[in-house]
Amino acid sequence: MDIILLTKGLREKGSLSLCRWQLVGAGLLAFFMLPLTALCFGYLLGQSDAELNPHALQTEWVERQQQQQLALADAKQQAQDNLNTLAINVGRLQAHVMRIDALGERLTEMAGIDGSEFNFSVAPAQGGPEGGALVRDTTVNDFIHSLDTLSLRLEHRHQQMDVLEGLLMNRSLQQAVSPQGRPVNKGWLSSHFGERTDPFTGKLAQHQGVDFAGKEGSEVISVAAGVVTVAEKRYGYGNLVEVNHGNGYMTRYGHNKIVQVSVGQVVEKGDVLALMGSTGRSTGPHVHFEVLQNGNQVDPVKYIYTARK
Numbered sequence: 001m002d003i004i005l006l007t008k009g010l011r012e013k014g015s016l017s018l019c020r021w022q023l024v025g026a027g028l029l030a031f032f033m034l035p036l037t038a039l040c041f042g043y044l045l046g047q048s049d050a051e052l053n054p055h056a057l058q059t060e061w062v063e064r065q066q067q068q069q070l071a072l073a074d075a076k077q078q079a080q081d082n083l084n085t086l087a088i089n090v091g092r093l094q095a096h097v098m099r100i101d102a103l104g105e106r107l108t109e110m111a112g113i114d115g116s117e118f119n120f121s122v123a124p125a126q127g128g129p130e131g132g133a134l135v136r137d138t139t140v141n142d143f144i145h146s147l148d149t150l151s152l153r154l155e156h157r158h159q160q161m162d163v164l165e166g167l168l169m170n171r172s173l174q175q176a177v178s179p180q181g182r183p184v185n186k187g188w189l190s191s192h193f194g195e196r197t198d199p200f201t202g203k204l205a206q207h208q209g210v211d212f213a214g215k216e217g218s219e220v221i222s223v224a225a226g227v228v229t230v231a232e233k234r235y236g237y238g239n240l241v242e243v244n245h246g247n248g249y250m251t252r253y254g255h256n257k258i259v260q261v262s263v264g265q266v267v268e269k270g271d272v273l274a275l276m277g278s279t280g281r282s283t284g285p286h287v288h289f290e291v292l293q294n295g296n297q298v299d300p301v302k303y304i305y306t307a308r309k
Contacts, residue, residue, distance in 0.1 A: 082144075089147040093154065100154065177245040179223045179303040180269075183253055183289045184276065187214030190286055193299040199283050208297040209252070209290035210304070216285040218276040220253050223303070228265045228273075237288065238280025241273045248295075254288035255280050 191211035198205040222243055229250070230242030237254035241261060244250050257277025261267060278285045291300040 085144065086147070089144065089151060092151055093147065097154070177225050177247060177249065178306075179245065179249055179251055179291050179300070180306045181223050182212065182304055183220055183223055183251075183287055184212045184214055184218060185221060186218050187212040187276070187287070193301060200281065209254075209288050210300050211286045211288055213284065213286040214276050216257060216276055216278070218285075219272045220256060220274040220276055220287050222267045222269060222271050222273050223251055224249070225268045226251075226266075228261045228263055228267060231259050231261055231263050231265075233279070236281045238282060239274065239277065240280075243267060243273070248293055250292040252288070252290040252292070254290075255282045255286060257285075 189210060190213035191207060193207060193210050195204055196207045197203070220241070224243070224245045226243040226245035226249075228241065229244045230240055230252075232240065234240045234254075237252070239254075239256040239259050241253045241256065241259055242250060243253075253273055255276075255278055256274035257279065258275045259273070260275065261271075261273050267273065274287075276285050276287055282288075289300055291298050291303055
């Protein structure tokens with residue numbers, strides 16, 4: 001194929017000869033170059049329009065600002081959640097500490113320990129030489145982990161102290177229901193347990209308790225905690241009070257002038273059961289005191305003097 005080149009005056013200036021393959025190549029080049037040129041032109045035009053359009057720039061800036069505000073809000077919410085977690089853990093620790101302090105004070109009182117030695121209202125004494133430099137600062141995660149670990153340790157301590165409290169309370173209960181001490185606040189031991197001369201017959205007879213003589217109307221008290229099972233007049237005993245203390249122990253208080261308790265009433269150690277008298281088979285104001293263990297009458301003297309040890 002020949003291409004003829006003309007001048008302005010339509011005069012022939014020269015010619016260019018193209019073969020078929022060169023012509024095909026030129027056509028393909030033109031086919032691909034035109035769309036690419038149009039695309040580039042459109043992009044440049046769009047960029048020019050954007051640079052010349054303040055509204056588009058403002059819209060893009062507002063969108064970016066909103067994204068940053070959302071990211072900041074998420075960060076603040078996460079920080080608040082962490083603070084809430086810390087607050088919950090601190091509250092749990094405070095509750096545990098308060099319960100342990102209260103329990104410790106009760107155990108100290110129950111065990112008879114000097115309160116100045118184990119004072120739960122003040123922090124324990126600590127000290128020691130100054131240590132080396134810190135390896136690193138404590139992070140929030142480290143702090144949360146420390147709180148969780150301390151909370152677990154306090155929970156274990158609380159369980160251990162609950163067990164200790166149960167043991168001490170059981171021991172205290174055993175002491176409360178075991179007969180100890182004298183059945184009167186005022187009076188004197190006038191007759192012992194065992195064989196003696198009967199004051200009415202003059203013959204030897206077995207005395208199943210001890211007698212405490214005193215002023216008529218004096219208080220007769222319970223030597224241990226228990227439940228009143230008898231509060232009535234009974235042959236030989238006169239006005240009788242009987243208290244069941246559990247664990248096989250019972251006590252009897254006879255010859256009373258006035259009974260001041262009723263059957264089924266719960267009494268504590270030292271509670272007034274009756275007023276001393278001389279009812280029944282008696283020669284004068286006194287209280288006949290018996291201790292029964294598993295239904296058998298035993299010498300009350302060893303229980304009377306146990307409280308003095």
